[in-house]
Amino acid sequence: MRARTVVNACGVWAGTIDRSVRLRPSKGAHVVVDARALLEPRAALITPVLGESARWVGATPTGDGRVIVGVTDDAFDGPIDDEPAVGAAEEDFLLDTLSLALQRSLTGADVLGRYAGFRPLLDTGGGSTADLSRSHSILESPDGTLLTVVGGKLTTYRRMAQDAVDRVVARHGGPRSGTASQPLIGACARGATTGVPARLVRRYGSEAEAVAGLAVHDRALLEPVFAGSPVLGVELLFGILHEGAMDIDDLLDRRVRLGVVPAERRRAEALATDLFGGLAA
Ligand SMILES: Cc1cc2nc3c(=O)[nH]c(=O)nc-3n(C[C@H](O)[C@H](O)[C@H](O)COP(=O)(O)OP(=O)(O)OC[C@H]3O[C@@H](n4cnc5c(N)ncnc54)[C@H](O)[C@@H]3O)c2cc1C
Known part of the structure; x- marks a missing residue:
């Protein structure tokens, strides 16, 4: 049994960790x-x-x-x-x-x-990048200490994770990946969601009631983060409390993705700052 395996899942930067990985970004x-x-x-x-x-x-x-x-x-x-x-x-x-x-x-x-x-497309020879496969691969580094999982798509992330975990388990033992039988968070039916804003049901599925429930002490959080925004205040709070947002960039750019429209991002910053500040106090 090998002492240790590191999984390199660095996307288009994978070749900086294992120089033998050849990508055609x-x-x-x-x-x-x-x-x-x-x-x-x-x-x-x-x-x-x-x-x-x-x-x-x-x-x-x-x-x-x-x-x-x-x-x-x-x-x-x-x-x-x-x-x-x-x-x-x-x-x-x-x-x-x-x-x-x-x-x-x-x-x-x-x-x-x-x-x-x-x-992060894998270099599989000639042809344009549009012709290269979007299937992922798991590559072993020459010294055997690194497994690189690369080349897949957003839509295949669970399969990529399953294959990477199973390769590690094959080396070191332990239970195989249970991903295939795990419903996505929000996908389990948990009864009616009456009274919950339709946007929350669409975005969070069966978690919608829990998200809406974060407004229990401040009903204003069920309002848009600014007039005309599709995003509700509770989505920011949920991003901080339950989606691991570390700072304002993380919250606005990666969780609720308001950051793709800079003018809207600026209008949401005050509320995001207040929410982070309130939780720190
Ligand atoms: C504009 C655009 C649109 C796309 N649209 C779609 C789509 O609609 N559907 C679809 O299926 N795919 C889409 N894709 C492709 C998809 O985004 C990628 O195939 C997918 O993100 C690859 O996943 P990954 O985990 O391998 O790499 P990434 O998602 O790039 O993740 C790699 C992570 O590793 C981190 N990292 C890098 N170096 C280090 C290091 N040294 N230490 C620690 N962390 C490190 C990076 O910060 C990053 O978070 C799109 C790609 C682009 C560019």
């Missing part, structure tokens, strides 16, 4: 558009990129007044930035491509926010 750039600019769509609109195969721009309604326009897949061989930005050319490309399918062309004035990142 691709950059994804998304812009956030006010749904009214697209006449409030209720389904995704996918527009193929002219002259290319397996490449398209998608417009996906989030259900709260926003549409995410993105799914570019550009091979990227520069240094991997911790916080990549959406370039002007990328934004124009997204808007121009989508506009081919619209009555009115979208412009930069319709864009409320932007975000970008890198997909």
Whole structure:
């Protein structure tokens, strides 16, 4: 039995931990558009990129007044930035491509926010990054101490975790991963959720009542974090108390994701600061 195994799940940075891991990162750039600019769509609109195969721009309604326009897949061989930005050319490309399918062309004035990142695709030889597999792999480092799990998708994260745990268990013993039989938090039916805001039921499922219950001492937390925001005050409190948000960035950018629209983020900062301050007091 080996002394120790470290699991390297560092995504596009996996090669900095195990130099034998070969990745071909691709950059994804998304812009956030006010749904009214697209006449409030209720389904995704996918527009193929002219002259290319397996490449398209998608417009996906989030259900709260926003549409995410993105799914570019550009091979990227520069240094991997911790916080990549959406370039002007990328934004124009997204808007121009989508506009081919619209009555009115979208412009930069319709864009409320932007975000970008890198997909950790495994280098499996030739072809464009769009042709590379999105299946994950578990790779062993040359000295056997590291297992790298890389190459998957957000939608396959449970399978990635299961395979990584089972590989470690195969080396060191212990129970195999129980992920496949564990319902997601919020997925268990726990009876009626009457009187709970519909948004909370949609976002938190069977946890919705518990989230709404955080407003027991301050009913104002059931109101939007600012006028017109889809996000309710209790969602911020839940993010701090039960989703491990460490600071305001963590809360606004990663839990409730208001940070994708900078102007809205600024309007939510005061409440977020108050909630953190109140809990620390
Ligand atoms: C713009 C964009 C849109 C996407 N949309 C979708 C989608 O709609 N559906 C889908 O299925 N997939 C989507 N993807 C792909 C998906 O995001 C990735 O495939 C997925 O996040 C990979 O998961 P991962 O756990 O391997 O890596 P990551 O999610 O990148 O996680 C790696 C983590 O390791 C941390 N880390 C790095 N180095 C270190 C270190 N030295 N020590 C400690 N921690 C470290 C990083 O901070 C990061 O949190 C999208 C990707 C992008 C860029």
